[in-house]
Amino acid sequence: MLTAFTPARDFSSVQNSSRFACPAPPRPAEDIQKTLTGAGQLLYYMSLIVVGSMAYDAIETPFGKTNRIVGGAATYVAYAASNFVNPVKQISIVGYDFEKEEMDALVKRGVVLDGVEIVRDKKSFFWSGRYHLDMNTRDTLVTDLNVLVDFKPVVPESYQESEFLMLGNVNPQIQIDVIRQMKKRPKLIAMDTMNFWMETAMGDLEKLLKMVDVLMINDSEARQLSGQFSLVKAAREIMKMGPSYLVIKKGEHGALLFHGNQVFFAPALPLEEVFDPTGAGDTFAGGFMGHIAKTRDVSFENMKTAIIVGSAMASFCVEKFGPERLKEISKADIDERLGQFVELVNFDINLV
Amino acid sequence: MLTAFTPARDFSSVQNSSRFACPAPPRPAEDIQKTLTGAGQLLYYMSLIVVGSMAYDAIETPFGKTNRIVGGAATYVAYAASNFVNPVKQISIVGYDFEKEEMDALVKRGVVLDGVEIVRDKKSFFWSGRYHLDMNTRDTLVTDLNVLVDFKPVVPESYQESEFLMLGNVNPQIQIDVIRQMKKRPKLIAMDTMNFWMETAMGDLEKLLKMVDVLMINDSEARQLSGQFSLVKAAREIMKMGPSYLVIKKGEHGALLFHGNQVFFAPALPLEEVFDPTGAGDTFAGGFMGHIAKTRDVSFENMKTAIIVGSAMASFCVEKFGPERLKEISKADIDERLGQFVELVNFDINLV
Numbered sequence: 236m237l238t239a240f241t242p243a244r245d246f247s248s249v250q251n252s253s254r255f256a257c258p259a260p261p262r263p264a265e266d267i268q269k270t271l272t273g274a275g276q277l278l279y280y281m282s283l284i285v286v287g288s289m290a291y292d293a294i295e296t297p298f299g300k301t302n303r304i305v306g307g308a309a310t311y312v313a314y315a316a317s318n319f320v321n322p323v324k325q326i327s328i329v330g331y332d333f334e335k336e337e338m339d340a341l342v343k344r345g346v347v348l349d350g351v352e353i354v355r356d357k358k359s360f361f362w363s364g365r366y367h368l369d370m371n372t373r374d375t376l377v378t379d380l381n382v383l384v385d386f387k388p389v390v391p392e393s394y395q396e397s398e399f400l401m402l403g404n405v406n407p408q409i410q411i412d413v414i415r416q417m418k419k420r421p422k423l424i425a426m427d428t429m430n431f432w433m434e435t436a437m438g439d440l441e442k443l444l445k446m447v448d449v450l451m452i453n454d455s456e457a458r459q460l461s462g463q464f465s466l467v468k469a470a471r472e473i474m475k476m477g478p479s480y481l482v483i484k485k486g487e488h489g490a491l492l493f494h495g496n497q498v499f500f501a502p503a504l505p506l507e508e509v510f511d512p513t514g515a516g517d518t519f520a521g522g523f524m525g526h527i528a529k530t531r532d533v534s535f536e537n538m539k540t541a542i543i544v545g546s547a548m549a550s551f552c553v554e555k556f557g558p559e560r561l562k563e564i565s566k567a568d569i570d571e572r573l574g575q576f577v578e579l580v581n582f583d584i585n586l587v
Numbered sequence: 588m589l590t591a592f593t594p595a596r597d598f599s600s601v602q603n604s605s606r607f608a609c610p611a612p613p614r615p616a617e618d619i620q621k622t623l624t625g626a627g628q629l630l631y632y633m634s635l636i637v638v639g640s641m642a643y644d645a646i647e648t649p650f651g652k653t654n655r656i657v658g659g660a661a662t663y664v665a666y667a668a669s670n671f672v673n674p675v676k677q678i679s680i681v682g683y684d685f686e687k688e689e690m691d692a693l694v695k696r697g698v699v700l701d702g703v704e705i706v707r708d709k710k711s712f713f714w715s716g717r718y719h720l721d722m723n724t725r726d727t728l729v730t731d732l733n734v735l736v737d738f739k740p741v742v743p744e745s746y747q748e749s750e751f752l753m754l755g756n757v758n759p760q761i762q763i764d765v766i767r768q769m770k771k772r773p774k775l776i777a778m779d780t781m782n783f784w785m786e787t788a789m790g791d792l793e794k795l796l797k798m799v800d801v802l803m804i805n806d807s808e809a810r811q812l813s814g815q816f817s818l819v820k821a822a823r824e825i826m827k828m829g830p831s832y833l834v835i836k837k838g839e840h841g842a843l844l845f846h847g848n849q850v851f852f853a854p855a856l857p858l859e860e861v862f863d864p865t866g867a868g869d870t871f872a873g874g875f876m877g878h879i880a881k882t883r884d885v886s887f888e889n890m891k892t893a894i895i896v897g898s899a900m901a902s903f904c905v906e907k908f909g910p911e912r913l914k915e916i917s918k919a920d921i922d923e924r925l926g927q928f929v930e931l932v933n934f935d936i937n938l939v
Contacts, residue, residue: 318939368816464720467859488840491857500854500931505843507819539934566939573936579852580932582891584925587670587918 282322283528284394284421285312286413287403287517288383289327289351293363294556296370296511304557305337307360308403308427311514313346314561315521315548316401318569320528321345324394326413328352328386330359340562349391354382370509371486390416399528401520402426402447407439414446423533425449425524426478427516430459444477448533451482451520466491467498480535482523482542484516492542494535501542502579504550504572511556515549518561522548547572634674635880636746636773637664638765639755639869640735641679641703645715646908648722648863656909657689659712660755660779663866665698666913667873667900668753670921672880673697676746678765680704682711682734692914701743706734722861723838742768751880753872754778754799759791766798775885777801777876778830779868782811796829800885803834803872818843819850832890834875836868844894846887853894854931856902856924863908867901870913874900899924 287309293302309327317323323346331354338348363377386405390413400421402410410426424447432440433456444450450473454466460476461469470481470493481493487509489502523538523545530537550572554560639661645654661679669675675698683706690700715729738761752773754762762778776799784792785808796802802825806818812828813821822833822845833845839861841854875890875897882889902924906912 465859467857485840488837489854498857498931499934500857501934502841502852502854505819505850505852507817536935540936543934543936569939573938577936579850582851582853582895583888584892584895584929586925587921 281320281399281528281531282324282394282397283316283320283399283401283524284324284326284350284390284397284413285309285316285401285403285521285524286326286388286410287312287401287405287427288360288386289325289329289333290360290362290383291332292361292513292557293377294511294513295365295376296556297366297368298508298510299556301556304559305334306362306514306557308405308514308517308520310341311517311552311558311561312401312403312521312524313341314344314558315518315545315552316525316528317341317344317346318548318564318566319522319525319544320399322347323525324350324391324397326350326388326390326394328354328382328388330354330357330382333359347393349393350388352382352386352388354385357382357385364513366512370512388413388416395419398422398531399524400424401524403517403520404429404432407432407436407443411439411443411446414443422531423448423524423527425451425520427451427520428456430456433459441476444473447478449480449482449538450478451484451516451523453484453486453516457481457483470498480538484519486512486515490519490542490546492535492538494538497535499535499539499542501539501546502576503546504575504579506550506553509553512553513556514558515552518552518558519545519549522546543573543576547576633672633751633880633883634676634746634749635668635672635751635753635876636676636678636702636742636749636765637661637668637753637755637873637876638678638740638762639664639753639757639779640712640738641677641681641685642712642714642735643684644713644865644909645729646863646865647717647728648908649718649720650860650862651908653908656911657686658714658866658909660757660866660869660872662693663869663904663910663913664753664755664873664876665693666696666910667870667897667904668877668880669693669696669698670900670916670918671874671877671896672751674699675877676702676743676749678702678740678742678746680706680734680738680740682706682709685711699745701745702740704734704738704740706737709734709737716865718864722864740765740768747771750774750883751876752776753876755869755872756781756784759784759788759795763791763795763798766795774883775800775876775879777803777872779803779872780808782808785811793828796825799830801832801834801890802830803836803868803875805836805838805868809833809835822850832887834894836871838864838867842871842894842898844887844890846890849887851887851891851894853891853898854928855898856927856931858902858905861905864905865908866910867904870904870910871897871901874898895925895928899928 288307289310290307292306313323358381360383361379364373364375366373404427426447457469461472463469483491492499523541526541526544551560640659641662642659644658665675710733712735713731716725716727718725756779778799809821813824815821835843844851875893878893878896903912
């Protein structure tokens, strides 16, 4: 439900236009679904392709330990995005050990797995890590790439025409390859990456950055990529490399969205405990792209809302191990959480 | 100028009520001044008493060095607050070396110095420090207490009846003493403190915390005071100690305002450079209390606005050495900056 609501601009007061549900996104997804069921064609456009790992993790935090829990960037993105858009079209690779019930859980949420290769004689990617007391740093204990070594994604014919593409953190060469397989360039391409690729595949990364619209990285990665300590300067340098939108994730300190000379900030929800931060960044990306794909609105204004949605989804993710909490939550839970974000940053102001 | 503007609540959408200047504070300071000039009595109520050091600093940052610049908590508070409320009534102590032109500059801004003791045979408090590259840490090079050793503030008769009291970071015993000298308890008492007093004067600090309304400290101090790492848990513990409002300052990561179960977040403005962070916390406090004293509204809603105003003032402070930038800015500059904060956190949202 949308309420159109545009108060007259009064130049005697400074406007904080965070407000009741306005302006309406140009073509809300629900309407399109309602009016075009049958033709069905638009479902292709609205759908989101997600590329990335599907894995198992063993995680140790100050609050506890889990020996084997489903994980991987594409898994978190899919769990978050599927609250907003259907279908989510997964491109990944798993081994013989990837449990059917995990696949089924995704399918039940409207995730299409045609692009997920199952390797019969290898195990799934496995990662194990231990978080420090402050939860901001972690030690990687085990990285068994397993099937990930062979990841050469093929974009299924049924995925073509999708308007939204989220490239999770994998080798930039793979990310480029997926973009090149798209017969029609998606309306919005977003990508994640990490310091490792800046150090080992900078040539490919530079090529890739010219092909995408949105780059999502954390603050230390932004500093490394740009050679600038100031995030404002870093953002300017990075946008020169290609992406016209840059999201800098600062974990418990929120996230910044840059576009041209504009900047927007979404806080992280102050939580009693961060139980397990694994996957929070990917969940953020899933909420972000889910909202964009749902609304089909790629304006800066709508991206502001998208990073609030991403932050809200991430705030659920960290409440339990792995994607456990993401599997539980309802749309009502998400609405309530979004309301908390509104309360968190809502203020009135007058001129001095 | 205020515009009353209350959109109907639509439960189908999540409300972000950050909006055009509403609701109007109950009694805007300008109106009171206009209608009651002559009687003048209300000027006493509206006035803000500031207690704290006035000093000289020598500061070294990665961007440069200054050998002697005016500083001290009360100086920064006064420079920030005097943009919003007049008079600001200073309580401090200086030595023979405190320059007349610095005093005159404050008086010109409506700062009353009746409560500032001038010691003829001692020098003013002097502090010298060097900031590290990240600007979040600094080494103290020199701390010459000088006159500060003798600081036994006397609240002048002309300061009585003031409704707002800001206790800068000094010995809690001095802060208690000032409160006790007030014949009528101010409408709002805010205080700053630091880890040093938690370690050396915890008894007095505990007594003091029961006497104040607002405590403003940074995140590491909040953790130390509460023994809790989670800031949400820390806030709950600290509010049990007395203050019903708690502001946790996180520097470049913004500030949190807690009250009961409510929480509000104000970001720091993303700046190209933080030139010199000295005094940013005190400037924040000055903007906060200046806004509260101007509006005479001590509600949680109005405190949200106050911490945005504080954050805006702090964003100016760090742009030049010491209070240099604060001396330059106009009301138009402040309005423009407040507008940037609105843009920074403004978003629209719908239910899932």
